[in-house]
Amino acid sequence: MVASTPVPEVTAMGKRKAKQFEKYLAKKLKKDARPELLARLGQSAFRTDALQSTKNLLVPSRRETAKPKEAPVDNAESSDGEPVVVAKKTFVRRVPEEATDLNAAIASIKRSSLNPLSDTAESTSDVSVEPLDTVQEADATPDPLPPWETYFVLTERTREIEEQRSKLPVFAEEQSIMETLRSNAVTIICGETGSGKTTQVPQFLYEAGFGDRDSPNPGLIGVTQPRRVAAVSMARRVGEELGRPLHVAHQVRYDAVVTRDTRIKFMTDGILLRELADDFLLTKYSAILLDEAHERNLNTDILIGMLSRAVRLRNRLACSQPEKTRPLRLVIMSATLNIDEFTAPRLFTPTPPIIRVDARQHPVTMHFSRKTPTDHVDAAYRMICKVHANLPPGGVLVFLTGKQEIVRLARRLAQRYNKRPINAWNEDDDDDGAEGPMETIEPIESEEDEKAQSDSDDSMGQFSMDAETREPLHVLPLYSLLAPEEQNKVFQLPPEGTRLCVLATNVAETSLTIPNIRYVVDCGLVKQRHFDATSGAQQYRVEWTSQASATQRAGRAGRVGPGHCYRLFSSAVFDQQFPPFSPPEIQRTPMESLVLQLKTMGIDHPERFPLPSAPPSGAVIAAQQSLLRMGALCAGDDFPRITLLGRKMAKLPIAPIWSRLLVMSWEMDEYPLLAAAFASVMSVGDPFLDDQSFDKDHTEQSQSHSHSPRTELAGKPPTSDLLMWLNALLQYLAIPTKNARNEYCSRFGLMGKRMEEMTQQFQLLKRLLKQNYPGVDCQELPKLGRSGQQHLRKLISQSLSERAAERIVNPKNVPGLKRMPFPAYRILGRAADDVSAVVYLHPTSVLRTMPPLLLVYTELITAPETRYIKYVTATESAWLPSVDK
DNA sequence: CTCTCCCT
Numbered sequence: 001m002v003a004s005t006p007v008p009e010v011t012a013m014g015k016r017k018a019k020q021f022e023k024y025l026a027k028k029l030k031k032d033a034r035p036e037l038l039a040r041l042g043q044s045a046f047r048t049d050a051l052q053s054t055k056n057l058l059v060p061s062r063r064e065t066a067k068p069k070e071a072p073v074d075n076a077e078s079s080d081g082e083p084v085v086v087a088k089k090t091f092v093r094r095v096p097e098e099a100t101d102l103n104a105a106i107a108s109i110k111r112s113s114l115n116p117l118s119d120t121a122e123s124t125s126d127v128s129v130e131p132l133d134t135v136q137e138a139d140a141t142p143d144p145l146p147p148w149e150t151y152f153v154l155t156e157r158t159r160e161i162e163e164q165r166s167k168l169p170v171f172a173e174e175q176s177i178m179e180t181l182r183s184n185a186v187t188i189i190c191g192e193t194g195s196g197k198t199t200q201v202p203q204f205l206y207e208a209g210f211g212d213r214d215s216p217n218p219g220l221i222g223v224t225q226p227r228r229v230a231a232v233s234m235a236r237r238v239g240e241e242l243g244r245p246l247h248v249a250h251q252v253r254y255d256a257v258v259t260r261d262t263r264i265k266f267m268t269d270g271i272l273l274r275e276l277a278d279d280f281l282l283t284k285y286s287a288i289l290l291d292e293a294h295e296r297n298l299n300t301d302i303l304i305g306m307l308s309r310a311v312r313l314r315n316r317l318a319c320s321q322p323e324k325t326r327p328l329r330l331v332i333m334s335a336t337l338n339i340d341e342f343t344a345p346r347l348f349t350p351t352p353p354i355i356r357v358d359a360r361q362h363p364v365t366m367h368f369s370r371k372t373p374t375d376h377v378d379a380a381y382r383m384i385c386k387v388h389a390n391l392p393p394g395g396v397l398v399f400l401t402g403k404q405e406i407v408r409l410a411r412r413l414a415q416r417y418n419k420r421p422i423n424a425w426n427e428d429d430d431d432d433g434a435e436g437p438m439e440t441i442e443p444i445e446s447e448e449d450e451k452a453q454s455d456s457d458d459s460m461g462q463f464s465m466d467a468e469t470r471e472p473l474h475v476l477p478l479y480s481l482l483a484p485e486e487q488n489k490v491f492q493l494p495p496e497g498t499r500l501c502v503l504a505t506n507v508a509e510t511s512l513t514i515p516n517i518r519y520v521v522d523c524g525l526v527k528q529r530h531f532d533a534t535s536g537a538q539q540y541r542v543e544w545t546s547q548a549s550a551t552q553r554a555g556r557a558g559r560v561g562p563g564h565c566y567r568l569f570s571s572a573v574f575d576q577q578f579p580p581f582s583p584p585e586i587q588r589t590p591m592e593s594l595v596l597q598l599k600t601m602g603i604d605h606p607e608r609f610p611l612p613s614a615p616p617s618g619a620v621i622a623a624q625q626s627l628l629r630m631g632a633l634c635a636g637d638d639f640p641r642i643t644l645l646g647r648k649m650a651k652l653p654i655a656p657i658w659s660r661l662l663v664m665s666w667e668m669d670e671y672p673l674l675a676a677a678f679a680s681v682m683s684v685g686d687p688f689l690d691d692q693s694f695d696k697d698h699t700e701q702s703q704s705h706s707h708s709p710r711t712e713l714a715g716k717p718p719t720s721d722l723l724m725w726l727n728a729l730l731q732y733l734a735i736p737t738k739n740a741r742n743e744y745c746s747r748f749g750l751m752g753k754r755m756e757e758m759t760q761q762f763q764l765l766k767r768l769l770k771q772n773y774p775g776v777d778c779q780e781l782p783k784l785g786r787s788g789q790q791h792l793r794k795l796i797s798q799s800l801s802e803r804a805a806e807r808i809v810n811p812k813n814v815p816g817l818k819r820m821p822f823p824a825y826r827i828l829g830r831a832a833d834d835v836s837a838v839v840y841l842h843p844t845s846v847l848r849t850m851p852p853l854l855l856v857y858t859e860l861i862t863a864p865e866t867r868y869i870k871y872v873t874a875t876e877s878a879w880l881p882s883v884d885k
Numbered sequence: 886c887t888c889t890c891c892c893t
Contacts, residue, residue: 226891253893270893299892402889480890506889527889540888585891653893822886843886863887
């Protein structure tokens with residue numbers, strides 16, 4: 001590494017001899033315990049006694065003695081049966097004063113998870129917790145609801161705002177919405193974008209006294225959003241509309257503005273999920289609104305499952321002890337889609353009422369292709385040209401599958417419509433004007449004569465004129481990894497006399513709304529990540545999108561006026577091959593995080609937890625096994641139980657695989673700060689721009705990755721892509737000014753957005769480190785010295801031991817091996833004998849020039865012909881728990 | 886020789 005000053009084990013004696021000697025002693029003691037600790041890293045059960053011995057060095061004197069009031073939550077956790085009290089105070093949930101209420105709640109949760117009323121569940125014999133009297137009724141009884149007391153809050157809206165509101169479709173429904181909310185604990189509101197439900201429904205509740213301390217419903221109105229930007233911007237808008245900005249706040253990962261005055265809180269769904277882990281009854285809230293539920297995000301789905309139970313419990317408690325507990329109302333807000341999964345009896349009894357609200361949306365005319373083209377990018381190109389040549393002014397939004405397609409098509413279009421210096425495009429596009437039958441698509445006449453390539457003089461400044469139209473085309477790419485400055489261009493007005501044409505990925509389907517779009521061109525495809533629970537491999541696949549998402553895409557043309565959607569596929573394909581809905585995220589993602597969180601909440605059988613859609617049958621089991629291997633769970637008589645390690649991991653806002661590394665480092669007090677920086681890096685991911693764009697924009701001559709500036713950050717010799725990222729962050733943190741940081745990013749081809757995110761994540765983890773381990777010095781920036789690197793590589797190897805690979809040194813012995821310029825590896829472990837276990841080191845790896853004999857990887861990518869391992873770290877067999885040959 | 890999109 002560049003900053004390879006080894007961290008001295010013992011520093012030279014300075015002034016404060018005594019202190020340093022103490023430190024030295026402490027370190028030595030810890031070192032003695034270290035081999036044992038490291039040996040145990042790979043064991044399936046985490047030995048808590050070993051932790052204790054080092055932990056005592058961290059927090060010197062007095063252990064916390066368990067007070068009688070505290071719940072005996074940890075009894076089952078120590079593998080040797082000893083009660084565990086380590087760091088209990090900070091890590092373990094404290095039981096509040098109303099212990100009986102909460103115990104009742106927890107008991108009922110455990111019970112409900114065992115008997116979720118799922119249509120197939122049958123066994124109730126293994127109920128491990130005695131339900132308390134307040135929740136003893138059978139789950140089939142309708143949810144109780146205390147009476148609604150009338151209350152009003154006056155607002156101070158301006159006349160202008162009142163006028164705007166009155167035009168929203170949801171405004172006319174205020175009375176029916178509030179009447180439904182009054183008599184139901186759970187309500188579903190369906191309305192398309194533009195109905196105004198997100199901004200208005202919270203205000204209806206506000207005016208009925210929700211969130212007002214003196215009202216019968218003093219708790220907050222909580223509104224969840226799937227995305228941070230939406231939470232922040234909705235909060236601001238509602239605050240403005242109410243004329244009471246202080247009453248509306250937002251909370252997202254790195255940013256909270258909640259105060260004592262807050263009555264409406266907009267937050268991301270992940271925030272509410274975190275809060276549920278500590279307070280299952282959501283005692284702070286009087287109403288929860290889950291917005292955009294139709295998107296079927298993982299978090300929203302889980303929230304629906306948990307809230308189905310929380311609402312029932314809260315309202316039962318509110319009935320039996322109205323002076324102590326107030327009721328909780330739940331509103332699920334969704335576009336008009338398959339609501340069935342939200343109304344399933346396993347979730348809600350009685351079935352919640354559904355209110356439908358019209359949308360203020362203009363009609364969009366659909367145009368299908370007669371035939372489905374084989375090359376959708378080419379088809380898109382032709383369609384854009386036609387729209388541009390023949391149709392009245394209005395922006396064009398084109399949906400494609402990925403960055404590469406977008407960049408290519410943008411160049412091709414720019415070449416035709418938009419004159420630029422010739423060497424700005426280093427890829428030759430001589431296929432312009434390529435023939436091939438083009439389907440006629442109504443109502444545009446087939447005018448596909450493209451031979452009049454316009455490379456003429458540009459009398460219109462930077463634009464040249466198309467033969468058929470007198471109007472230039474303003475082409476902009478849009479995808480998530482694009483720098484924010486570039487992204488923001490789509491929100492500005494295009495240069496005068498030009499037509500806006502945005503080439504976008506899925507970001508434009510939900511996350512970003514581009515103004516003034518009249519025409520949508522949709523290729524009908526999506527690139528999606530697929531996850532195989534048994535092998536752990538993930539794969540990107542381009543597939544037909546769903547009918548629902550195609551409809552959503554088309555709707556983007558109807559926001560300013562009547563629009564048109566040109567679909568680059570036939571109506572037969574749409575009807576017969578498009579699935580009606582995209583699979584919910586819960587069926588496509590690893591489940592470790594969710595299982596771990598459910599277990600910490602006392603839900604013993606996550607596979608039976610009620611959810612709108614069940615995860616794939618193997619996914620929960622696979623996650624459970626992976627958590628067992630990590631030591632976050634340990635085998636129990638009837639089901640795997642959470643360990644103390646697991647509990648600590650669950651407290652950290654990081655994926656289990658990295659939270660484990662963090663807890664290990666913190667507990668051992670070995671480079672705790674460095675580990676925090678590393679975990680921050682890992683939770684954000686690859687900060688490097690992809691080389692193509694980097695080379696083009698900055699250095700023409702550096703074609704090869706081995707000469708790209710990033711190798712400077714990798715150290716000599718390079719040992720890990722991941723440690724290179726870490727070094728990039730540490731260097732970045734050491735730079736004082738924003739300008740210098742930006743300069744640094746562009747020099748090394750780093751994405752500023754990601755570097756900032758890493759920085760914030762590091763601050764967040766540092767705060768948690770300080771809170772939980774007050775003895776650790778968090779002042780200085782950590783250095784990536786030689787021994788620190790070793791330590792991290794050991795831990796990385798442990799974490800990724802299931803993803804190890806061995807270099808194929810003699811390729812002649814392996815039939816079918818190809819492309820030897822790229823180092824080939826064989827995956828170790830379960831799949832080792834399989835031919836498909838041969839993989840290649842991804843060309844962007846910093847280790848490509850000196851591939852190690854043994855490595856661990858984080859990603860296995862399946863390309864059409866080849867499988868690649870990406871993001872690798874050199875390792876040694878001694879660091880892996882057991883390497884199967 | 887390449888990576889859709891979110892979140893604690």
